[in-house]
Amino acid sequence: MRLCDMPLYQLSAMLDEKSISAKEIAQDVMKRIGEANATVGGYITILDEKEIMESAQKTDERIAAGARRSKIDGIPYALKDNMCTKGIRTTCSSKLLENFVPVYNATVYEHLINAGGVLVGKADMDEFAMGSANENSALSFTRNPWDTKKVAGGSSGGSSATVASGQAVFSLGSDTGGSIRLPASFCGITGFKPTYSAVPRYGVIAFASSLDQVGPLTKDIRDTAIVLDEIVKYDDKDSTSAKIATNYAQNLNNNIKGMRIGVDASLVEATDEDTKAAVLTAIEKFKEMGCKIVDLSFNHNEIMVAAYYIISSAEASSNLARFDGMTYGVRREGENVIDTYVNTRSWGFGPEVKRRIMMGTFVLSSGYYDAYYKKALQDRTLIKHNFDAAFELCDCVLSPTTIFTAYDAGKKLEHPTDAYMSDVFTPMANIAGLPAASIPCGFAKNGMPIGLQLIGNSYQEQTLLNMAYAYQQETDFHLQRPKMTGEGEKDEV
Amino acid sequence: MQISSDDVKRLAELSRLAFNEEEIAQMQENLVDMIQYADRVNATACDMQAKEHILPLHNVFREDVVQESLSNDEALKNAPESEEMYFKVPQVMEDE
Amino acid sequence: MKYEVVIGLEIHAELSTQSKVFCGCSTAFGAEPNTNVCPVCLGMPGALPVLNKKAVEYIVRAGLALNCEIANYSKMDRKNYFYPDLPKAYQISQFDLPFCKGGYLNIQADGKEHTVGITRIHLEEDAGKLVHTPGGTLVDYNRSSMPLIEIVSEPDMRSAKQAVEYAKAIRNILLFAKVSNCKMQEGALRFDANVSVRPFGSKSYGTRTEIKNLSSFKMLQKAIDYEYQRQVSMIEKGEKIRQQTLRWNESSNRIIALRSKEDAHDYRYFPDPDLLPVILSDAFIEDVRSKMPQMPEEKKKMYIEQFQLSEYDAEVLTANSELCAFYEEVLQDYNEPKIAANWVNVELMALLNQSDMLVEELPFAACDMAQLLQNIQSGKISGKMGKGVLADMFETGKSPEEIISAKGLSQISDTAELEKIADEVLANNPASVADYRAGKEKAIGFLVGQVMKATKGAANPQSVNEILRTKLNE
Numbered sequence A: 001m002r003l004c005d006m007p008l009y010q011l012s013a014m015l016d017e018k019s020i021s022a023k024e025i026a027q028d029v030m031k032r033i034g035e036a037n038a039t040v041g042g043y044i045t046i047l048d049e050k051e052i053m054e055s056a057q058k059t060d061e062r063i064a065a066g067a068r069r070s071k072i073d074g075i076p077y078a079l080k081d082n083m084c085t086k087g088i089r090t091t092c093s094s095k096l097l098e099n100f101v102p103v104y105n106a107t108v109y110e111h112l113i114n115a116g117g118v119l120v121g122k123a124d125m126d127e128f129a130m131g132s133a134n135e136n137s138a139l140s141f142t143r144n145p146w147d148t149k150k151v152a153g154g155s156s157g158g159s160s161a162t163v164a165s166g167q168a169v170f171s172l173g174s175d176t177g178g179s180i181r182l183p184a185s186f187c188g189i190t191g192f193k194p195t196y197s198a199v200p201r202y203g204v205i206a207f208a209s210s211l212d213q214v215g216p217l218t219k220d221i222r223d224t225a226i227v228l229d230e231i232v233k234y235d236d237k238d239s240t241s242a243k244i245a246t247n248y249a250q251n252l253n254n255n256i257k258g259m260r261i262g263v264d265a266s267l268v269e270a271t272d273e274d275t276k277a278a279v280l281t282a283i284e285k286f287k288e289m290g291c292k293i294v295d296l297s298f299n300h301n302e303i304m305v306a307a308y309y310i311i312s313s314a315e316a317s318s319n320l321a322r323f324d325g326m327t328y329g330v331r332r333e334g335e336n337v338i339d340t341y342v343n344t345r346s347w348g349f350g351p352e353v354k355r356r357i358m359m360g361t362f363v364l365s366s367g368y369y370d371a372y373y374k375k376a377l378q379d380r381t382l383i384k385h386n387f388d389a390a391f392e393l394c395d396c397v398l399s400p401t402t403i404f405t406a407y408d409a410g411k412k413l414e415h416p417t418d419a420y421m422s423d424v425f426t427p428m429a430n431i432a433g434l435p436a437a438s439i440p441c442g443f444a445k446n447g448m449p450i451g452l453q454l455i456g457n458s459y460q461e462q463t464l465l466n467m468a469y470a471y472q473q474e475t476d477f478h479l480q481r482p483k484m485t486g487e488g489e490k491d492e493v
Numbered sequence B: 001m002q003i004s005s006d007d008v009k010r011l012a013e014l015s016r017l018a019f020n021e022e023e024i025a026q027m028q029e030n031l032v033d034m035i036q037y038a039d040r041v042n043a044t045a046c047d048m049q050a051k052e053h054i055l056p057l058h059n060v061f062r063e064d065v066v067q068e069s070l071s072n073d074e075a076l077k078n079a080p081e082s083e084e085m086y087f088k089v090p091q092v093m094e095d096e
Numbered sequence C: 001m002k003y004e005v006v007i008g009l010e011i012h013a014e015l016s017t018q019s020k021v022f023c024g025c026s027t028a029f030g031a032e033p034n035t036n037v038c039p040v041c042l043g044m045p046g047a048l049p050v051l052n053k054k055a056v057e058y059i060v061r062a063g064l065a066l067n068c069e070i071a072n073y074s075k076m077d078r079k080n081y082f083y084p085d086l087p088k089a090y091q092i093s094q095f096d097l098p099f100c101k102g103g104y105l106n107i108q109a110d111g112k113e114h115t116v117g118i119t120r121i122h123l124e125e126d127a128g129k130l131v132h133t134p135g136g137t138l139v140d141y142n143r144s145s146m147p148l149i150e151i152v153s154e155p156d157m158r159s160a161k162q163a164v165e166y167a168k169a170i171r172n173i174l175l176f177a178k179v180s181n182c183k184m185q186e187g188a189l190r191f192d193a194n195v196s197v198r199p200f201g202s203k204s205y206g207t208r209t210e211i212k213n214l215s216s217f218k219m220l221q222k223a224i225d226y227e228y229q230r231q232v233s234m235i236e237k238g239e240k241i242r243q244q245t246l247r248w249n250e251s252s253n254r255i256i257a258l259r260s261k262e263d264a265h266d267y268r269y270f271p272d273p274d275l276l277p278v279i280l281s282d283a284f285i286e287d288v289r290s291k292m293p294q295m296p297e298e299k300k301k302m303y304i305e306q307f308q309l310s311e312y313d314a315e316v317l318t319a320n321s322e323l324c325a326f327y328e329e330v331l332q333d334y335n336e337p338k339i340a341a342n343w344v345n346v347e348l349m350a351l352l353n354q355s356d357m358l359v360e361e362l363p364f365a366a367c368d369m370a371q372l373l374q375n376i377q378s379g380k381i382s383g384k385m386g387k388g389v390l391a392d393m394f395e396t397g398k399s400p401e402e403i404i405s406a407k408g409l410s411q412i413s414d415t416a417e418l419e420k421i422a423d424e425v426l427a428n429n430p431a432s433v434a435d436y437r438a439g440k441e442k443a444i445g446f447l448v449g450q451v452m453k454a455t456k457g458a459a460n461p462q463s464v465n466e467i468l469r470t471k472l473n474e
């Protein structure tokens, strides 16, 4: 197996053993980018090769001096392009921010710099993280490495596709309603959305502030634990940041005997045949490992998705108001200030972003606030209560990640809400602020990966990691790699 | 819930967006769809008090300590237009 | 028909914190444009606000000083609108759960005491500053995210005079509470006036207009007077008053309507998801109360009871926080409260009034005034000379020592020299000496006057008197 296809934990061990160098890893990742960038895509900005190699060189010097900083020291990674990187343009895949070069770093990026990670580039995404197929990018394109005619999922499509195709060893994405888990599921990798407040949001360009959470996309749950250890940290620049002590990688274990898994059968029933079969098989696997299945009924699911769209659109309409061409970004001049605002925003935002802004403006506008926004907050409180009750009965909740596997790119949806309906399993974790993972659990008949979602109680990241770890010890779905164009060989596992 | 094209125009004005007639019709249709979907929130007879935050946190403060600001160059680095040490914006009428 | 004006005020006061309300940038006035700015107060993508604890303490203090109820639970909201001075295109403010509610303030105006109700006080951030030039508008965001409190009154004022007195009283309270420096020339205190008129005796309110951003007491007075006249003449012409936002134009001395489009604002307030609720315990509120600086009422009581000042003196001193602070500073170096009060209230005030100046504009410090009073106390100069020295200090800003020595004003307190002069005077005026010795007490006055004349007034009359008596009784 090529270095670029190996999981982080393996590469890290090899670096410690000095059997490879960080430069060799970086070189192989760069080579893969050259091979995959035209077909899979996934990046908006790729750093200069010289810069990347210098960064790897520094790791090699540290290793030689016996001072490797962390398990990700020397590991090439990608950042979703909504995380501010000082001196490196940060676009949110929007025409409006095409030329925006932050003068400050997102706290998560600071953490990865301090840990010695090697930033390769800024990953493609749906514009302002709005979308579930990565087809709303104004600046780049991303396709599914398993079949480049198909979508990678979104909104962290670039973060997902680059990892799945070996263009990065791991990446950070952000998840507002499933934007890490959905593309992870479509691309056959592991995606993890931590508990709201676990990972600092400072410097991460907001979509919906009360739902957004940054998390890792990796090839193995062990990698996830390693990355989480570096980014789950209290930040005094983020009022919604929590103080949590973590040691996920160290505490990882596969003893999940007696764990109670909550399953709402109706959610499994709602999926396509292949997904349903894979998820049912996974449930059996967990039973074999000594877990108990607890029946749950999430009869609030439809309310939940509606509440999600109201809250996320409302917050987005306000968060995106600052993109007005006054102090940064692209300006489209008009006759006066008001015309300039209108010209800039009408030109700069894509249709999906405009829809959400309009929807958000509507639910907050006078006369509708109580009926929509306030009601959504009430429902949100109710859903949180229901989850609290569910976690009395079980240790985690299992469901499919998506209703169906990755679909053909360019498919036109009749109604925008059809897209919303397709990702109905993921927003509940955001609405209730809970940690959730998507892990590979099989392949559809057409060869596309299927994802399994695990949701845990607040701050119970370790439980989810252990569940996924135990599962990955028993299965090999996460070990499969897509065949990359330009390669003659089928990767051995 | 009915949304008229005037409603769409009013929302567009508040959002500082402009649409041509065709786009307005499209947006009107989209909004009707979305609002119909959003109406599901009213499906529950939930009289639970709406909490602004699901986080059990409160009183997050910073101490009143001055920290380093950006330099003027950094502040203006991304400005579409600047003059001297100022951001420059299109003429705003003081008394319009 | 006679019309009555109904006024409510919204007063914005900048809090005297060191750093801004949601970021660590300095609040110092007068910095070069766009140098006290950071990603947070520039509204840059991804930046997040964190609430300044001192600002919360200050608004609670202001609330207590204005007899408000302090909320145990409050939250910050977003007020959404586009304007180039507002970099996030929303202002963080408070909507339905402000920190303070339901206070009042008593004021003296039109010869009577009035109570003005205070609806609420909320915390918010300031916007940047626009500079209009022919070529375009320039923006300085140094002021962006400065901490402001907005004090909203009930429509309880019935004359421009009352409104001005109320505004002055608020300023005085904020200064005493040490929550704002209230420097009007720096924009630290600004008023929005809600004005309506109605026939005298009417119980219902007329349609009100809002005059925004008045930055001095004079402007407040002029704008209300103007608006009252305007509304009355419209009603008399049978026209309808339109609810709208107005701006006072200082150069043309008239009111200008803002575009009506601006009035159609729908601010879409909602709780700011980036900021968490503030829960103030009773213990916290009590703590703020216990650390409250002395308020005017309290000080007045202390002045009367401990310093034995007259009711009038105590009232004058506490009605003006700068004067009061100056007075207390004088006392630090000159511990004669009654004498000091007299000098501050009478002599100093007379000078200030003559030249229409404020205490904070005095060219000398309180310790100089204390020095002057010490010189009088010790007999180095006479009280009458002291007044002259004070006038000189006022004029030149020089220290009393400097003035006294430069003008050779020092009283002759050298007894030997005085005795010599006294002997000469006695020798030259035998008739008066004889009169005195014959029992004509008054004759001593003439003799004292002769000594004073000989010393060009530099002698202490008290001492001269004593010396002469001793000699005459010998």
Ligand SMILES: [Mg+2]
Pocket (backbone or CB within 6 Å): C093, C124, C150
């Ligand atoms: Mg205000």
Ligand SMILES: [Zn+2]
Pocket (backbone or CB within 6 Å): C020, C023, C024, C025, C036, C037, C038, C039, C040, C041, C042, C145
């Ligand atoms: Zn700042």
